[in-house]
Amino acid sequence: MxxxxxxxxxxxxDVIRLLAADPGAKLIAGGTNLIDLMKxxxxxxxxxxxxxxxxxxxxxxxxxxxxxxxxxxxxxxxAYHPLIEQRYPLLASAILAGASAQLRNMASVxxxxxxxxxxxxxxxxxxxxxxxxxxxxxxxxxxxxxxxxILGASNSCIATNPSDMSVALAALGALVHIAGPTGERTxxxxxFHRIPGDKPHVDTNLxxxxxxxxxxxxxxxxxxxxxxxxxxxxxxYAFALVSVAAALELEGNAISEARLALGGVAHKPxxxxxxxxxxxxxxxxxxxxxxxxxxxxxxxxxxSHNGFKLELARRxxxxxxxxxxxxTPQSQAHKKIA
Amino acid sequence: MADTTIPERIPINLVVxxxxxxxxVVPWTTLLDALRDRLELTGTKKGCDHGQCGxxxxxxxxxxxxxxxxxxxxxxxxxxxxxxxxxRDGTLHPLQQAFIDHDAFQCxxxxxxxxxxxxxxxxEGRARDADExxxxxxxxxxxxxxxxxxxxAIEQAMSRS
Numbered sequence: 001m002x003x004x005x006x007x008x009x010x011x012x013x014d015v016i017r018l019l020a021a022d023p024g025a026k027l028i029a030g031g032t033n034l035i036d037l038m039k040x041x042x043x044x045x046x047x048x049x050x051x052x053x054x055x056x057x058x059x060x061x062x063x064x065x066x067x068x069x070x071x072x073x074x075x076x077x078x079a080y081h082p083l084i085e086q087r088y089p090l091l092a093s094a095i096l097a098g099a100s101a102q103l104r105n106m107a108s109v110x111x112x113x114x115x116x117x118x119x120x121x122x123x124x125x126x127x128x129x130x131x132x133x134x135x136x137x138x139x140x141x142x143x144x145x146x147x148x149x150i151l152g153a154s155n156s157c158i159a160t161n162p163s164d165m166s167v168a169l170a171a172l173g174a175l176v177h178i179a180g181p182t183g184e185r186t187x188x189x190x191x192f193h194r195i196p197g198d199k200p201h202v203d204t205n206l207x208x209x210x211x212x213x214x215x216x217x218x219x220x221x222x223x224x225x226x227x228x229x230x231x232x233x234x235x236x237y238a239f240a241l242v243s244v245a246a247a248l249e250l251e252g253n254a255i256s257e258a259r260l261a262l263g264g265v266a267h268k269p270x271x272x273x274x275x276x277x278x279x280x281x282x283x284x285x286x287x288x289x290x291x292x293x294x295x296x297x298x299x300x301x302x303x304s305h306n307g308f309k310l311e312l313a314r315r316x317x318x319x320x321x322x323x324x325x326x327x328t329p330q331s332q333a334h335k336k337i338a
Numbered sequence: 339m340a341d342t343t344i345p346e347r348i349p350i351n352l353v354v355x356x357x358x359x360x361x362x363v364v365p366w367t368t369l370l371d372a373l374r375d376r377l378e379l380t381g382t383k384k385g386c387d388h389g390q391c392g393x394x395x396x397x398x399x400x401x402x403x404x405x406x407x408x409x410x411x412x413x414x415x416x417x418x419x420x421x422x423x424x425x426r427d428g429t430l431h432p433l434q435q436a437f438i439d440h441d442a443f444q445c446x447x448x449x450x451x452x453x454x455x456x457x458x459x460x461x462e463g464r465a466r467d468a469d470e471x472x473x474x475x476x477x478x479x480x481x482x483x484x485x486x487x488x489x490x491a492i493e494q495a496m497s498r499s
Contacts, residue, residue, distance in 0.1 A: 006345060006348065035408075039387065080464070101459065101476075106403050106404065333469050333472075333473040
């Protein structure tokens with residue numbers, strides 16, 4: 001780890017002032033990804049601004065019946081929060097599918113969004129990586145790319161975002177509340193992360209000098225018909241090869257509202273409104289789910305080692321929608337896929 | 339311009355296993371290194387040093403965390419419980435006794451982390467059966483493969499707590 005200065009921030013204004021004063025500074029809350037990357041010399045901040053004591057730990061109901069989740073709420077506290085368990089169980093399930101109990105205790109929800117989109121070459125400082133060193137090349141495109149992106153990738157980068165929480169937040173239509181030197185702004189979670197394009201070193205649309213203050217959840221929680229299915233190389237504590245967040249509202253067997261997002265396949269949580277629109281008004285059947293999967297996966301391109309993801313993703317979408325429709329969401333503890 | 343001066347050591351206070359400990363640390367000292375190298379509490383183990391193996395698990399304010407990914411300076415004022423702090427008045431913690439009863443280790447290197455993690459799991463109260471224990475202990479690796487005995491030991495401690 002490089003030597004760095006340490007500052008403890010007391011409030012959001014303090015953070016914005018400290019960020020403006022040191023362009024090489026980074027914020028630290030749980031530190032689960034940042035400290036790890038610093039140990040590999042991938043991240044070398046001149047200063048860490050400790051935001052862990054800021055008063056951003058509340059989960060509050062908003063006047064529109066939604067929720068506002070403080071950026072420093074630990075992942076585990078959010079997953080087990082009664083309002084999340086009861087009203088947004090898709091989000092609870094996705095969080096519990098990620099990382100380990102220790103890491104979920106440490107990691108904040110804002111930090112979960114800020115974890116780097118990454119692959120093994122990003123960590124390996126002996127190899128070229130456009131995300132780590134812009135312009136140096138991508139080692140994964142002609143290298144070991146079994147875990148890599150099939151959607152939205154570029155010739156510069158095929159890394160995937162590993163957050164499970166973000167996949168559920170994308171499906172739920174969450175908002176990201178941001179504060180910065182010019183005031184506050186709010187963007188859709190689906191606009192928060194970027195596809196790599198020719199700037200894979202920029203993971204998100206958070207600007208220099210800004211901080212995430214809260215996540216907003218709209219009132220619709222899909223608590224009856226949802227499922228989060230994560231397919232990975234071992235049963236726990238591994239990144240997704242493919243994950244699916246599915247949420248439905250049903251009138252009888254007819255779909256009145258549908259949400260669908262994929263993890264493990266792109267530089268960001270992958271949601272496509274056309275796939276959801278195709279489900280509205282349709283019967284909840286495997287055929288219709290397959291059609292939605294095809295729309296969601298439109299344009300998917302495999303690399304040399306991850307061709308299996310195309311069919312895996314399609315089948316996982318259909319299976320997850322079946323679980324959601326039947327009201328039998330995937331358990332994150334009992335691993336048999338129903 | 340970034341400040342390139344070498345930072346001062348920062349004074350912090352920790353309550354470690356019930357005892358107040360004052361020390362001065364440079365900002366990049368992890369809680370794991372502070373415990374092992376500064377406070378000579380070497381029960382907490384350094385395995386991967388990247389949060390993947392769980393050998394460094396301790397309780398901070400009652401919650402299990404990876405001490406290798408925690409900066410000591412950020413935990414100023416916190417209560418830390420390590421494997422050395424679990425026994426009371428010469429009597430082993432029920433989890434320590436259960437690990438012995440069930441032969442839940444071989445080389446023992448992961449054991450302090452396993453036991454601290456299991457103590458956190460019991461406090462969380464979210465595990466009700468063996469599958470849930472396995473899932474919620476997945477952040478602790480045992481390369482000797484004592485997993486069935488570890489699960490049995492935790493089940494024993496859970497049933498008696």
